[in-house]
Amino acid sequence: MLAYVALSWLVRFDTGVDHQNASLVYPLDTFSMYAGKAGDASSALLVRDGQGNVRRVTSFSAFACREPVPHASAPPPCPGGIPYRYDDLVRYVETHAGPGERDAELVMRTWQLRGGGAPPPPSDCVIAHCTVSP
Amino acid sequence: MSRGIAAAQLRVALAVVAMIDLVSFYFFIGEARERALLAGAPLGWFVGALSRAPVRAAVIAIGIGGAVAFARAAGRLAIGFVPLVALMLLSNVHGRLFGSPWRHLYYSGLCLFGWLMGLAVARVRGTPSDESYARTGALALLGAAYLNAGLSKLAFGGLDWTSGAPIQAVIVAQDGLVRDGVLSTYRSWVVMTPAVAASFSFATVLFEVAGPLMLLGGVTRAIVALGLLGMHSNIYVLTGILYWESMVFLVLLGVLPYREAADARGTPLPVLSSPPAFRVTAAVLAVAALFAIVHQQGRYTAWANRRTDADVPPRVAEPEKPAPRRIGPFAVGDEVAQGWAIERLTPTPEGFRVTVNGPAGQARFDVNCVDVEHRSPFDVGRAHIFYPRDVPLSLVEPVGNVLRDRLQSAAAARDPCQVVDDWTASVR
Numbered sequence: 001m002l003a004y005v006a007l008s009w010l011v012r013f014d015t016g017v018d019h020q021n022a023s024l025v026y027p028l029d030t031f032s033m034y035a036g037k038a039g040d041a042s043s044a045l046l047v048r049d050g051q052g053n054v055r056r057v058t059s060f061s062a063f064a065c066r067e068p069v070p071h072a073s074a075p076p077p078c079p080g081g082i083p084y085r086y087d088d089l090v091r092y093v094e095t096h097a098g099p100g101e102r103d104a105e106l107v108m109r110t111w112q113l114r115g116g117g118a119p120p121p122p123s124d125c126v127i128a129h130c131t132v133s134p
Numbered sequence: 135m136s137r138g139i140a141a142a143q144l145r146v147a148l149a150v151v152a153m154i155d156l157v158s159f160y161f162f163i164g165e166a167r168e169r170a171l172l173a174g175a176p177l178g179w180f181v182g183a184l185s186r187a188p189v190r191a192a193v194i195a196i197g198i199g200g201a202v203a204f205a206r207a208a209g210r211l212a213i214g215f216v217p218l219v220a221l222m223l224l225s226n227v228h229g230r231l232f233g234s235p236w237r238h239l240y241y242s243g244l245c246l247f248g249w250l251m252g253l254a255v256a257r258v259r260g261t262p263s264d265e266s267y268a269r270t271g272a273l274a275l276l277g278a279a280y281l282n283a284g285l286s287k288l289a290f291g292g293l294d295w296t297s298g299a300p301i302q303a304v305i306v307a308q309d310g311l312v313r314d315g316v317l318s319t320y321r322s323w324v325v326m327t328p329a330v331a332a333s334f335s336f337a338t339v340l341f342e343v344a345g346p347l348m349l350l351g352g353v354t355r356a357i358v359a360l361g362l363l364g365m366h367s368n369i370y371v372l373t374g375i376l377y378w379e380s381m382v383f384l385v386l387l388g389v390l391p392y393r394e395a396a397d398a399r400g401t402p403l404p405v406l407s408s409p410p411a412f413r414v415t416a417a418v419l420a421v422a423a424l425f426a427i428v429h430q431q432g433r434y435t436a437w438a439n440r441r442t443d444a445d446v447p448p449r450v451a452e453p454e455k456p457a458p459r460r461i462g463p464f465a466v467g468d469e470v471a472q473g474w475a476i477e478r479l480t481p482t483p484e485g486f487r488v489t490v491n492g493p494a495g496q497a498r499f500d501v502n503c504v505d506v507e508h509r510s511p512f513d514v515g516r517a518h519i520f521y522p523r524d525v526p527l528s529l530v531e532p533v534g535n536v537l538r539d540r541l542q543s544a545a546a547a548r549d550p551c552q553v554v555d556d557w558t559a560s561v562r
Contacts, residue, residue: 001274001281001346002419004248008282009426012433026225027218027243029235030430031279032286034304036438037294042303044310056312064496068480071173081307084232087169099495111306111325113299118326122311131495 004028043081043110045089047132048124050103057089057106062098062133069093069106069128078108078125093130100131138393139386141265142208147386148249148272149205151379152217152242156197159224159239163190164507166231171504174483177231184227187507193220209263211253218246241279241379245387248275266394273348273387276380280345280362287339289431296339298331301372308373321372338365348388359388461486462557463544464537471532486558490533497521497530499537503551512538517550 008028046054069090072083093106107124167185170177183189200216221243229235252271256264287295302325305311309321324330341361348355363384370376408416459466461479468476474492481487485502499512500520511527512519512534519537521530545553 001278002416002423004275004278005282006419006423006426009423009430012430026222026235027240027247029237029240029279029282030286031237031283032290033237034300035286035290035295036434037291039303042306044307046310046312054310054312056310056314062495085307094498097495097497109310113302117328119302
């Protein structure tokens with residue numbers, strides 16, 4: 001057991017696709033997912049309608065957006081969430097292109113998490129103006 | 135009949151989980167390969183070759199064959215390495231393609247490795263079919279994995295990790311706090327109640343660091359295993375992240391009582407009753423682990439500082455390049471077919487995108503030469519014209535046909551991929 005712990009901490013590599021620390025000598029690993037500092041804020045990609053109500057992106061079956069929706073690797077127009085999670089949702093929007101029935105906005109909703117208390121009301125950053133269908 | 139789970143049942147369960155993981159790699163690698171290629175990431179010969187469908191299918195088939203042979207009888211050491219090596223290759227390829235390995239796929243290989251190490255010890259001791267060492271090896275590495283997870287949080291997040299903020303951040307990023315059911319109400323409550331999030335963080339680190347105590351057996355083993363099971367269940371409810379493999383192993387190795395064979399010898403001795411050589415080796419390894427952790431903590435801090443610096447670059451306004459009006463035979467405003475017209479042309483890392491507007495709304499066609507397994511009915515040789523997957527083909531078929539014909543006639547006798555490259559190079 002101690003040999004495993006020692007070896008897995010010795011053998012860590014930085015991968016080429018992203019600049020994360022990642023172990024590539026299976027099954028050695030430090031299991032460091034979500035181990036870093038949280039940062040002061042966290043965000044999620046959501047759909048906001050004209051009344052200010054938010055819904056999950058996956059609640060809609062068709063999107064027609066006036067602006068291209070950037071992937072996580074592109075320069076971010078808004079503060080990002082977890083890159084792979086964000087990209088999954090952007091891909092969902094791309095693969096569900098179609099006629100929309102009502103106006104809505106794709107927004108990054110951000111919660112400030114510093115201070116130890118309950119987070120203050122979130123702020124939205126608009127990524128694209130779309131029409132969507134449920 | 136005595137109660138509990140026998141070593142033979144553990145061995146079969148281990149092989150079954152390894153086989154499920156092997157099969158799941160087929161799909162995960164296919165998806166990661168496609169994403170990496172679309173992002174323009176260079177694959178290299180090793181990842182490029184192993185991620186191809188026929189090659190990874192062959193690796194998986196060999197791994198499954200090895201797992202079946204391993205499961206059929208006690209003490210099969212060499213054949214047990216076949217599924218382990220297959221998992222090793224596939225995880226390495228997936229990690230390189232995706233940017234980070236998927237840890238839930240580590241537990242089968244981890245427990246298999248521990249099992250094989252235990253078999254090796256039994257063989258050295260002249261009892262090759264005694265699987266009690268193997269079972270102890272698997273449990274030891276399962277405990278070591280949780281110890282590493284707890285140490286990672288302390289090394290990379292510090293004591294701040296137990297503040298609850300990391301858990302709040304993950305819930306927010308995964309869920310978005312849209313209140314549309316009982317689960318989302320629970321998630322919102324945890325984020326809005328930092329004391330609850332902090333208690334979850336503290337319990338997570340506590341049970342993870344206690345992982346090795348499962349080796350003590352009895353009530354301690356069950357308490358730690360149940361605590362870790364509770365942690366995984368809560369993570370699943372809060373974020374949708376499921377580590378089912380490790381939960382299965384926690385139940386099999388940690389919660390269920392072990393039915394020991396009459397001739398089993400592999401029960402670990404208390405450290406102080408062990409031979410001096412063992413104690414010295416354990417001390418050396420513990421010191422080595424400590425140095426390695428401090429080293430990685432230093433690397434992580436340097437990387438995190440660089441990333442923080444990079445997050446706030448001095449912003450220099452760059453003139454934005456106007457979107458191209460024409461790429462090859464495609465021009466903005468062109469009528470394509472049945473009321474569809476080209477609205478926008480956008481260069482992408484691997485080619486370009488044609489956005490069309492028509493009676494049914496908007497549709498996007500990606501023109502590129504990425505080396506993926508999917509084909510489109512509008513492809514021209516090696517050049518793809520991908521259409522939105524969830525739009526019925528009948529809706530976009532007239533447009534796709536026209537785009538294909540234009541690309542085909544513009545390329546004429548030339549390689550269509552070379553033509554696409556030339557067009558996009560001129561507008562980037």
